[in-house]
Amino acid sequence: MNKREVVFTVNGETRRVLVEPRRTLADTLREECGLTGTHLGCEHGVCGACTVLVDGQPTRSCLMFGVQAEGASIRTVEGLAAPDGTLNPLQRAFWENHGLQCGYCTPGFLMLATWLLERPTPLDEEELRHVLSSNLCRCTGYQNILAAVRAAARELDRWTESAPA
Amino acid sequence: MKPAAFDYFAPRNLDEAVALLAKHGEDGRVLAGGQSLVPTMAFRMARPAVLVDINRIEGLGHLSAQEGQLRIGALARHAHFESAVTPGPLGALLARVVRHIAHPPIRMRGTFCGSLAHADPASEWCATTLALGGTLVLRSAGADTREVAARDWFQGVFTTAIRPGEMLVEVRLPVLGPEWSCGFAEFSRRAGDFALAMAVCALRLDRGLIREASIALGGLGGRPVLALEAAATLLGQVPSAEAASAAAEAAAAHCDPHSDVHAPAEYRRDLVRAMARRALAQAGVA
Known part of the structure; x- marks a missing residue:
């Protein structure tokens, strides 16, 4: 097949891969880069399990082709913990709040929440729920996922109490 | 759930893009945000032989009010409308509507014009453009720009007045005054x-x-x-x-x-x- 060379960075490391144009970014990360932390759930943009950050934006990597990533800076779940494996505050909050159940949706939620916590505007309950509604958890463990992101936001001083209704 | 094979082009300007669309006719599809096209390809409901990725073209992301019209370029993403893009009732309406479109990650890649080209029956932008009496601007190789009124655009499910070789380059909405x-x-x-x-x-x-x-x-x-x-x-x-x-x-x-x-x-x-x-x-x- 007509494979193409594509160059991008993943978690700061330059990757040069050969992919067919039809290869999604998700499959490119998993198959060509060996980064299987990015999970594929529905493969048609509904579940959000494959969410990664592309040039700082949360992106469903099943809805983007690997060839489109030329020159892009990509962050995946593999880039969150310290090199020695120490969890970052968001990962630790998931651990402490039982935000992982089967773990399948976790990488997508972590990357979505990473973006949410890095935004300049403080986070409140309404926005938290609005944004996290992007992704599905097949265990329906949403309350603990919300609690985890809330806890991380508090620890990182990103949380603001919503105005009383 | 894997798209069928296709040839991929990422032209650097509009002339190149419409030349590719002219060459490939009904086999060619424009790839903008891809948030509707790629799922239909994953299901193999769509099997375009050629994708023309317009994301590398400069100057298609414009969102500007001129002469009473809000001009929305082919690469203006949904998320750009979350804060009012123009003062008055139009910007406020678009900011209200956009919160109903899918989810934030989809809104950051998906485009306004892409929604109109895709013409999903449940598209918020399609209904909005129709209500406001918008105009769609189409380009094709070697031809003058063609304009189509929103009321003539929608023909059925995923079906519009677009012709083979044409690309939707802009949608214009009337800027609304305080009345x-x-x-x-x-x-x-x-x-x-x-x-x-x-x-x-x-x-x-x-x-x-x-x-x-x-x-x-x-x-x-x-x-x-x-x-x-x-x-x-x-x-x-x-x-x-x-x-x-x-x-x-x-x-x-x-x-x-x-x-x-x-x-x-x-x-x-x-x-x-x-x-x-x-x-x-x-x-x-x-």
Whole structure:
């Protein structure tokens, strides 16, 4: 097949891969880069399990082709913990709040929440729920996922109490 | 769930893009945000032989108000509308509508023009563009720019007036002055789902009376439609709960919703009545 060379960075490391144009970014990360932390759930943009950050934006990597990533800076779940494996505050909050159940949706939620916590505007309950509604958890463990992101936001001083209704 | 093979081109300018579309005709598809096209390719409902990725073309992401028109370029993403892109009722309406489109990650890649080109029956931007009487601007190789009015654009499910080789390069919406008021409401079972019904309205008031009215409905199957009878009931009226009820009844009575696995037609008809009333209430008719 007509494979193409594509160059991008993943978690700061330059990757040069050969992919067919039809290869999604998700499959490119998993198959060509060996980064299987990015999970594929529905493969048609509904579940959000494959969410990664592309040039700082949360992106469903099943809805983007690997060839489109030329020159892009990509962050995946593999880039969150310290090199020695120490969890970052968001990962630790998931651990402490039982935000992982089967773990399948976790990488997508972590990357979505990473973006949410890095935004300049403080986070409140309404926005938290609005944004996290992007992704599905097949265990329906949403309350603990919300609690985890809330806890991380508090620890990182990103949380603001919503105005009383 | 893997797309079929295709040839991929990422042209650097518009001339190159339309030349590729001219060359490949019905085999070629424009790839902008890809948030609708790529899922249909994953399901192999679409199997384009050629994708023309326009994301590398400079100057297509414009969003500017000029000569009374908001010009929305082919690469203006949904998320750009989350804060008002133009002062007054138009920017406020678009900012309200966009919060109903899928989810933040989808909104950051998906484009306004892509929604109009895809023409999903439940597209918020399609119903909005129809209600506002927008204009679609098309480019093709070696031809003059063609303009199509929104009312002539939508032909059916995923079917528009676009011709092979054409690319939708811009959508224009009329900038609305302070005498206009607008509303939008939709119903979906879960946040971000395709709506089962939606209503968009734009009204012009003069000395306390409604002088112009437009209402569009979406999510009913087929294509977005103008609720002409409902809009007509509002003309010359003082904004009131009675006027809203009469218009909502007319919208429900004259629409032709489809039944599908998500909702029967009569449920959608009830939703049209409720959504029309909510949209009108936002526009001050309550």
